[in-house]
Amino acid sequence: MTLSPEQQAEIDDLRASPQPTLRTVSEGMEKHLYSAVPVLDHGFVRVVDYMGDDAAICQAARVSYGKGTKSVQNDEGLIRYLMRHWHSTPFEMCEVKLHVKLPVFVARQWIRHRTANVNEYSARYSILDREFYIPAPEALAAQSVVNNQGRGEALEGEEAERVLRYLRDDAMRAYDHYEEMISQDGQQGLARELARMNLPANVYTQWYWKVDLHNLLHFLRLRADAHAQYEIRVYADAICDIVSDWVPFAYKAFEDYRMGGATLSSTALDCVRRMLKGEEVTQENSGMSKGEWREFVGVLG
């Protein structure tokens, strides 16, 4: 992972000088501040700032639901209740700002989550670095033969080598030409906003990404999921660790009700009821399609 020396100096400087504040402080999060967590070969996630903690979620809920919330005995119970009943607004009261360095094709998936604030490094104004994501051998997955979206086993031998050679060589050549095109060495130099179009989607970019906890958990549910592309999932996993230290009660409820939970359809619930009564339920008499049944069996596995 590569923070630039300037970035590292900025971080060191900031870490050295705690200041007093009257705001809510999350001990678990303070230790993450400014420390970049390495992800993939050149990427990272680092916490730039945060607002709120578990107590702030409860405080907002108690404004909303008043005395009603006092019957729930403690903060953890209240947070579990809110998560279980899909109360989203108290979780929106926490906010986090991350600095992320990531390949462009990952950034393109990530940005589809619209309810966040983003400042991305601009290749119209500035020159991108010569940094490209090259998968580790074990991440060099074959196309799944089961479905269009998934990955199969890792490629091996000559095929793997050829793929890595293509990825590396094409990236290096594209970057060489990028540099030559914008160079003013005895020439005018192509506009940066044009030259960047020669760079492949594994080039690294970086951004500041600011999001509230409710929308962050929604992002994590989709992107830390086993069906998410590996290259975004590793970022989601790194963020999960951070969230777990920041708001431990909320994260634990999230794991139980979202990550580890499952939504069953009306038809599926009916099948469960029949099975609990001892009935033999099969795909044929379940009312589900083959795909649904396969997923249903997977959940009850």
Added chain:
Amino acid sequence: MTLSPEQQAEIDDLRASPQPTLRTVSEGMEKHLYSAVPVLDHGFVRVVDYMGDDAAICQAARVSYGKGTKSVQNDEGLIRYLMRHWHSTPFEMCEVKLHVKLPVFVARQWIRHRTANVNEYSARYSILDREFYIPAPEALAAQSVVNNQGRGEALEGEEAERVLRYLRDDAMRAYDHYEEMISQDGQQGLARELARMNLPANVYTQWYWKVDLHNLLHFLRLRADAHAQYEIRVYADAICDIVSDWVPFAYKAFEDYRMGGATLSSTALDCVRRMLKGEEVTQENSGMSKGEWREFVGVLG
């Protein structure tokens, strides 16, 4: 203004115990934390939490625009440049959470700004207090005779007295009946979610409102404007004071480019150019309607 004793105790407790943090601290904002600013007869605004400061705006801009932003010599210059050219995302990197107590008819206007997070006190679950907004005599404005939206001079004498009597008596009676309806004194008691419908729109509610700086400034531009209803403008004015201490450079740029500025149409710009050349421009030869011309003359004052 009335914070409940519990709210005041919570505030006193929080103010007494600063904690160290590695996050960005805005000195100007720390002094506002937890101090409720009185607004109207029973309302208030108080800062619960915040994220970022002027430097955080610049930091995000420099991630986006890289070396390009270094040519702007200092933070204030950069912030003015960003404001002037409608760069909104760096301002989104600051966030504030406010606790606001306000009459329901003000809350109904306020909530129309959708890009914020809100937790409102719920009258489905809890019982509202007997607190109603009754305008001060100088705020008891007549309907404007010029336009449908505006206010004229303050009512006086018997008319003013009658209005105040109606507002006070109807509020008190409505609240008496609200209390009687939900009372279980020898009866079942009407559901709170129904009983609340008897309360008029000047009853006070409260909420936590969390918003980023870009959207907050947009709110302030509309609601601190002279055309906004007085009862929401006083809240906007109170928030302006807070923002001015929180992010002084951004607020100053906002005053110059937004609050004190004006957008001229293509036609209006053309008129200015003609006037600067010495031409006599009148409404008739301006290409503007009477309404537009009146506003144009107002701007050129």
Added chain:
Amino acid sequence: MTLSPEQQAEIDDLRASPQPTLRTVSEGMEKHLYSAVPVLDHGFVRVVDYMGDDAAICQAARVSYGKGTKSVQNDEGLIRYLMRHWHSTPFEMCEVKLHVKLPVFVARQWIRHRTANVNEYSARYSILDREFYIPAPEALAAQSVVNNQGRGEALEGEEAERVLRYLRDDAMRAYDHYEEMISQDGQQGLARELARMNLPANVYTQWYWKVDLHNLLHFLRLRADAHAQYEIRVYADAICDIVSDWVPFAYKAFEDYRMGGATLSSTALDCVRRMLKGEEVTQENSGMSKGEWREFVGVLG
């Protein structure tokens, strides 16, 4: 229900003159256009415009997922797949615009759904009508003794009569005074934006509400739910009927996967697995709180 004569004339006029279009047409929705569905005592819902149909959902999905989606044999299968796997963007490709007349306290709940476009009748500019929601006797529910939010049985006898008398009399008096205050009969007349504060929350307002299908279904899941307040649920129910005619495949999938479905936590799924293996699972050995267990038992019916 009361459309004004002008509104009814506008509707009759529009219904009389179909025009040719090249756009997608939903037969089921055309029959709803401009016909107001009565809700509560003075409210209504009517479809003003719509965009898209079931086929438009599939068309958008096929742009996204390309050849992958052709393996799903037909539109209904594809829509069920999308709903089951929480693919939201294809459903966002349909849009509907409704004209709704509703009590203010219902409007206040409704507006909390932020991802919609709203134009509400403005009581700053215009004068509200003398129309108030007065619950039917069977909707005059007592406060639940089980939880703070719910409703118990309907009030009866003298208590019911007194409640209805309060609601009616207070509304009429408040409106009389509203009229007197804004009257210019020998006086200046209070500004409308102030006078409105005397009106209780059961006064009717109206708005145009425009929303995409994904966000509409989210709204319906929360507001057509048995736990929603009756007075908003009847609006949600009326809209459900409309959606069912507009996009029948999407609505059916919504009923199966959302309205009739349930999300089970990791702990709850584990209990189901244990029960299916024949183990005796009780609240005590379930790992759930009493509240969770009660809900779990309710789901398994």
Added chain:
Amino acid sequence: MTLSPEQQAEIDDLRASPQPTLRTVSEGMEKHLYSAVPVLDHGFVRVVDYMGDDAAICQAARVSYGKGTKSVQNDEGLIRYLMRHWHSTPFEMCEVKLHVKLPVFVARQWIRHRTANVNEYSARYSILDREFYIPAPEALAAQSVVNNQGRGEALEGEEAERVLRYLRDDAMRAYDHYEEMISQDGQQGLARELARMNLPANVYTQWYWKVDLHNLLHFLRLRADAHAQYEIRVYADAICDIVSDWVPFAYKAFEDYRMGGATLSSTALDCVRRMLKGEEVTQENSGMSKGEWREFVGVLG
């Protein structure tokens, strides 16, 4: 421009069969439906669906502002009033759905406008076509020597030739390798979601993009502006033509108040006032920085 034969057949089919509807019909927009407007070398914009017209904007405004809006004599006057006073919600009542084919680096700028619905062709599931944006000679601009963001004159001679050769050759080689990597010709074939990372940012993608008129006009103001990158501006220009036919009054007001207008700061307005009184105002005594003054002179130019 290249619609696939299947896309063209779908379009021809749809254009051949108008159907009756009770909805608002915009004659000007009907003629655009399904006709793809070519943009750049392989891109296009085509209207898939729309909702509303100029009259729908006024209808929504009249719900909001009631009788107040009747004093404005006609629809065009009302629309100009709404645009001038930044009333955004009535414009949100119109919606359009576009199918756009565009280079990835343009898509990355475009997606930053978050208030829209998007379904993009997925290169996780499907295989991208061998289509790349190669600038026409006159669009092959040099980096501006004045500012970091802009473009200078077009490159010429050998430098231009070399740039075009790099762009073409690198794209073709990257695509050859992309094809080889995913090929299952005697091998497993790399997962598509990985192989795509080898493709440069001038490869074409496509999406369905649905947006309301208010947010579309905001997009056009920024992207049809002279400072926008040429490659996105040509898309914005094509959409401007469409909007002009769809809602002619709104578009004309937009041109006058937004595209052709300018926002003057408090300081700039003061300078105008001084100049109109005959005072000699220079940068030195203006209170503006050099950059602001240059822009100010440009506006009054």
